[in-house]
Amino acid sequence: MDLQGQNGLMTTFREGWRSRSWIAWILAALLIGFYLDLYFRDDLTPIASAIGLKNKWYLYGGLYTVAMAGGAVYYLRRHGNSRYNQIRIAVNVGVQLCLAWLLPFVMPMLGGREFYFSYLWPLAYSDLWPSTLASLPIYLALYSLIMALVATPILAFVFGKRWYCSWVCGCGGLANTFGDPWRHLTATSTASWRFEKVAVHTVMFVAIASTSLLGLDYLLDGQSGTFHWIVGGSQFWSVKELYKLVIGAILAGVVGVGFYPLFGPRVWCRNFCPMAAMLGLFQKLGRFRITVKPDMCISCGNCTTYCEMGIDVRSYAQSNESFTRAACVGCGMCAHVCPRGVLKLENASNLQTDKARVRLPVVDI
Amino acid sequence: MRVVIIGNGVAGIEAALVVREREPSWDVTIVSEESDHFFSRTALMWVHTGQLSHRCIEPHDRDLYERMGFERVRARATGIDVGARAVNLAGGMDPVPFDRLLIACGSRPRPGPWDGSQLRGVGHFVTHQDLAWLENETYGGPSRGGPPPRPGGHLAATTDDSPYRVRPDGYAARGGPPKQPAVIGGGLIGIEAVEVLVAAGLKPKFLIREDWFWPMALDEAESTWVAERMRHHGVDVRLDENVEALVGDDAIRALKTDKGELDCDCCVIAIGVIPNTEWLGEGVELDRRGGVVVDGGLQTSVEGVFAAGDCASVPWYHGAKMPEQLWYTARDQGRVAGRRLCGDQAEYARGLWYNSAKLMDIEYTTAGLVSMNVEGERNWFFEERGKVRSTLRVVTVDDRVIGFNALGRRWDHTVFNRWIAEHRSLRWVLDHVREASFDTEFVPPLTIPEEDKSKELGGAAFSVIRDPMPAPRA
Numbered sequence: 001m002d003l004q005g006q007n008g009l010m011t012t013f014r015e016g017w018r019s020r021s022w023i024a025w026i027l028a029a030l031l032i033g034f035y036l037d038l039y040f041r042d043d044l045t046p047i048a049s050a051i052g053l054k055n056k057w058y059l060y061g062g063l064y065t066v067a068m069a070g071g072a073v074y075y076l077r078r079h080g081n082s083r084y085n086q087i088r089i090a091v092n093v094g095v096q097l098c099l100a101w102l103l104p105f106v107m108p109m110l111g112g113r114e115f116y117f118s119y120l121w122p123l124a125y126s127d128l129w130p131s132t133l134a135s136l137p138i139y140l141a142l143y144s145l146i147m148a149l150v151a152t153p154i155l156a157f158v159f160g161k162r163w164y165c166s167w168v169c170g171c172g173g174l175a176n177t178f179g180d181p182w183r184h185l186t187a188t189s190t191a192s193w194r195f196e197k198v199a200v201h202t203v204m205f206v207a208i209a210s211t212s213l214l215g216l217d218y219l220l221d222g223q224s225g226t227f228h229w230i231v232g233g234s235q236f237w238s239v240k241e242l243y244k245l246v247i248g249a250i251l252a253g254v255v256g257v258g259f260y261p262l263f264g265p266r267v268w269c270r271n272f273c274p275m276a277a278m279l280g281l282f283q284k285l286g287r288f289r290i291t292v293k294p295d296m297c298i299s300c301g302n303c304t305t306y307c308e309m310g311i312d313v314r315s316y317a318q319s320n321e322s323f324t325r326a327a328c329v330g331c332g333m334c335a336h337v338c339p340r341g342v343l344k345l346e347n348a349s350n351l352q353t354d355k356a357r358v359r360l361p362v363v364d365i
Numbered sequence: 366m367r368v369v370i371i372g373n374g375v376a377g378i379e380a381a382l383v384v385r386e387r388e389p390s391w392d393v394t395i396v397s398e399e400s401d402h403f404f405s406r407t408a409l410m411w412v413h414t415g416q417l418s419h420r421c422i423e424p425h426d427r428d429l430y431e432r433m434g435f436e437r438v439r440a441r442a443t444g445i446d447v448g449a450r451a452v453n454l455a456g457g458m459d460p461v462p463f464d465r466l467l468i469a470c471g472s473r474p475r476p477g478p479w480d481g482s483q484l485r486g487v488g489h490f491v492t493h494q495d496l497a498w499l500e501n502e503t504y505g506g507p508s509r510g511g512p513p514p515r516p517g518g519h520l521a522a523t524t525d526d527s528p529y530r531v532r533p534d535g536y537a538a539r540g541g542p543p544k545q546p547a548v549i550g551g552g553l554i555g556i557e558a559v560e561v562l563v564a565a566g567l568k569p570k571f572l573i574r575e576d577w578f579w580p581m582a583l584d585e586a587e588s589t590w591v592a593e594r595m596r597h598h599g600v601d602v603r604l605d606e607n608v609e610a611l612v613g614d615d616a617i618r619a620l621k622t623d624k625g626e627l628d629c630d631c632c633v634i635a636i637g638v639i640p641n642t643e644w645l646g647e648g649v650e651l652d653r654r655g656g657v658v659v660d661g662g663l664q665t666s667v668e669g670v671f672a673a674g675d676c677a678s679v680p681w682y683h684g685a686k687m688p689e690q691l692w693y694t695a696r697d698q699g700r701v702a703g704r705r706l707c708g709d710q711a712e713y714a715r716g717l718w719y720n721s722a723k724l725m726d727i728e729y730t731t732a733g734l735v736s737m738n739v740e741g742e743r744n745w746f747f748e749e750r751g752k753v754r755s756t757l758r759v760v761t762v763d764d765r766v767i768g769f770n771a772l773g774r775r776w777d778h779t780v781f782n783r784w785i786a787e788h789r790s791l792r793w794v795l796d797h798v799r800e801a802s803f804d805t806e807f808v809p810p811l812t813i814p815e816e817d818k819s820k821e822l823g824g825a826a827f828s829v830i831r832d833p834m835p836a837p838r839a
Binding site (some may be wrong): 297298 | 375405407408410411414415417418422426504508509510560561563693696719721722723726752753754755773774775777778779803804805806807808809
């Protein structure tokens with residue numbers, strides 16, 4: 001075994017449920033319905049209490065972990081001969097199981113407060129709200145602050161965005177396991193790239209602005225009644241509540257997962273996740289890149305098709321251009337499906353320039 | 366200035382893009398019988414299995430021709446009128462006049478020399494239309510990715526012997542996919558056809574004339590591993606078996622070989638490709654292989670008429686002219702041809718040979734002179750069996766490396782080629798071999814034990830696989 005390349009051909013476009021047949025539309029409708037119910041109704045609460053869980057979110061966490069574990073089995077059956085994929089998916093599922101499910105489940109039993117260590121601000125948008133920080137034990141408040149403001153940029157600079165988006169994050173984890181059957185459906189057009197850049201940076205700006213406004217509100221200590229009402233009020237259109245509704249529930253949940261079977265598993269990560277946008281900027285400045293082996297690309301399009309972030313990898317590969325794209329989550333699939341071994345993910349130092357194209361004169365034999 | 370390009374493949378489209386970049390106002394016309402859109406021919410196999418769609422293998426947006434102002438003529442060219450400077454078209458269409466012309470019409474499958482090669486259920490795997498035929502044979506039609514736009518757009522102006530005609534299939538008559546598919550020809554297209562049939566859940570017979578698979582590139586030990594992988598997937602690999610006839614009345618029923626008769630209800634003939642140049646007639650000079658003879662600047666025997674890609678006989682490193690049927694060289698030739706079409710001086714300089722492929726699930730990289738029987742060549746061969754299975758063959762002459770053949774790992778061929786040009790010794794190369802590694806992360810690096818490295822020093826233990834043979838083949 002070679003521990004890297006694709007092992008056996010895929011029949012993706014011959015499977016209706018993976019190529020937008022009516023089954024895919026029904027699956028999407030079911031997923032969207034589930035998320036609408038989860039966020040806006042309480043049908044799951046009695047089920048949760050019937051099996052002894054504190055609330056519906058514990059039930060959701062359990063279902064999420066099961067979906068991820070099941071998806072991981074599917075993923076590893078298709079792409080599991082690759083060492084990178086084996087390690088990455090094992091870590092990602094392990095993080096979900098331990099940090100995002102077992103630990104939050106156990107912490108309250110030990111008399112603590114539940115806390116999701118694997119979700120960081122600004123993805124966990126309320127983590128740096130002053131009201132949240134104030135309510136946390138000091139070690140958890142420090143963890144939130146240091147992870148979001150210090151560790152994240154440093155790790156992204158050294159390893160690229162992937163350390164989070166495809167090794168730790170639960171959204172990315174679900175996308176790469178349960179969502180993997182649909183990864184080829186991500187739009188790759190230039191128009192979709194333009195939309196992505198505007199949308200994702202807008203959400204990032206909104207995330208930073210709303211957190212700052214809430215911080216200001218905290219500093220003012222509610223002295224300005226109108227300001228507090230607009231920013232932190234409990235009516236649905238206050239800054240805080242709107243963010244929770246539009247970005248936290250609709251974009252991350254309903255659209256993010258509900259659209260898997262139609263538009264691929266990274267709709268949220270690519271277009272709306274504020275964390276991904278910030279990590280992408282650090283990545284552009286940092287060491288991570290995809291190295292292209294010159295003059296070996298046959299323009300087959302496997303890399304572009306199976307890129308879940310809609311990056312036209314082929315356009316770089318066929319022009320012999322090593323590259324770093326802000327969107328790239330470093331899942332490694334382009335290198336995995338490349339039939340000519342042209343692509344390689346690397347944390348290379350910036351000083352190391354591309355190997356000069358070698359077009360040497362003939363040996364004198 | 367009117368530039369006409371015959372062929373919508375990689376050489377033709379690269380040339381057209383170079384011309385457009387340099388000369389925004391020139392008329393550029395692309396004549397193609399095969400397809401409306403440029404696509405990656407090397408990727409046909411993935412469209413067949415459904416791993417990719419037709420759209421996926423088109424490297425550009427579909428509005429490329431409009432955006433670049435390329436006029437497309439979907440028709441069969443039937444000849445070049447050198448005097449009137451025009452390309453004649455089939456089907457009563459008006460000739461297309463040109464000032465400068467690029468012939469980039471590529472290859473066509475080498476037709477089967479046997480009786481019965483035209484039977485229903487027999488075809489090739491080279492063109493868009495061959496893909497449609499094999500999709501019809503195995504699945505009864507295209508995948509959900511859909512067929513290309515205007516798949517039969519050329520039919521009004523084509524002929525029965527055109528390689529761009531969809532051959533008749535036997536799906537309906539059989540009532541399903543073939544039960545006894547066969548592939549004839551032990552080369553790269555042959556193994557691709559075998560792979561797509563395996564992906565469709567079939568167990569093809571693979572008839573190879575030679576003693577082992579792909580002797581042009583692999584030695585016996587390397588090839589045996591590939592054959593082992595094929596057999597693991599249920600392929601009936603039949604070495605040293607010569608086909609004598611394809612048997613059937615309307616549809617193929619059996620293959621007659623020098624070892625007996627084999628049941629067969631669908632057959633892919635993959636015995637190589639030949640330049641698609643018969644239609645050129647006396648217009649330009651052709652060599653005995655059918656390639657359009659060009660000089661170092663890719664100009665044919667006619668002033669202002671160039672040729673690039675698979676159909677051109679270009680000068681190789683040893684001086685002889687031969688067609689060079691490879692994707693990347695066609696792209697490079699197209700770029701040179703584009704500059705020549707603009708009136709620039711440019712030379713096509715072929716560097717050292719390199720190539721890569723994927724044989725079933727085994728990655729293959731080669732660089733330099735391998736399996737060429739160079740005088741005095743000695744081969745150092747190493748097989749790795751551990752977490753990773755791989756082989757590495759280094760070809761040397763007088764303790765200077767001249768070639769590399771590697772299976773099972775990813776290597777950077779540019780580093781190999783640099784070492785060859787630097788006249789590195791075998792020992793030096795073995796000590797530095799990891800610098801050429803292109804393996805993905807977490808793959809344990811290749812470790813060559815000291816005793817294997819120093820085979821060379823022992824002299825007697827040096828593994829000589831092939832006896833020295835006279836002179837490289839010209």
